């Protein structure tokens with residue numbers, strides 16, 4: 001009896017070639033073995049607490065301002081493991097799969113520069129202070145308080161822009177996508193015949209070529225998934241609703257709410273103006 005196809009100890013390009021050349025049974029076995037390796041990879045998705053920190057200089061720590069800065073010498077945020085030091089194709093593709101989940105679905109991990117800049121305010125002010133700028137205690141306290149309060153608002157804004165999907169459902173989505181990717185993958189040999197007359201293809205690492213291909217493909221698929229999720233068509237300019245964070249097709253510069261929120265805003269406005277109208281009537285009577 002023939003042994004079930006096992007991907008271990010094979011190069012990635014060999015697997016892709018076997019898939020392309022194999023019959024339906026072989027293809028299923030390859031895909032099963034491949035997805036099983038992806039999910040059992042030790043390169044798990046990890047998020048953890050990180051801090052923006054600095055140490056107030058010993059000669060300044062007992063001053064009034066030194067005390068204020070010391071209070072903010074550690075600002076916490078949620079980070080994630082975004083890279084791997086492993087170089088095998090399973091770890092690398094799993095890393096991409098982890099990162100895409102974090103980017104599109106994990107509302108805990110917000111690392112947008114607008115948010116991070118606000119969290120960096122105490123540290124930035126501290127370094128300006130020790131390089132000679134003069135600040136009052138009041139100025140520093142108010143500036144830091146404002147920035148931290150604003151950061152909570154900004155975090156909420158970006159949290160709302162994440163889609164909701166459990167890890168289990170995500171795994172099912174990825175399984176379907178991997179099948180699509182394997183099916184549509186162009187073999188490097190064919191690829192080089194079509195496109196790369198003057199490129200020196202032999203110097204390419206074939207596995208790297210396919211790893212990049214899979215990662216790029218997954219990313220594009222996730223972007224399309226996002227458009228479908230919010231019901232926006234391809235190739236449109238889209239905006240984010242100021243209220244709920246949903247993605248919508250933007251029709252003009254002043255278009256800031258999605259249709260649902262716009263309707264709610266209109267009703268609120270109507271109610272408010274009706275109340276004011278009644279109030280003005282009462283005043284006349």
Ligand SMILES: [Zn+2]
Pocket residue numbers: 241242243244245246257258259260261262
């Ligand atoms: Zn909305």
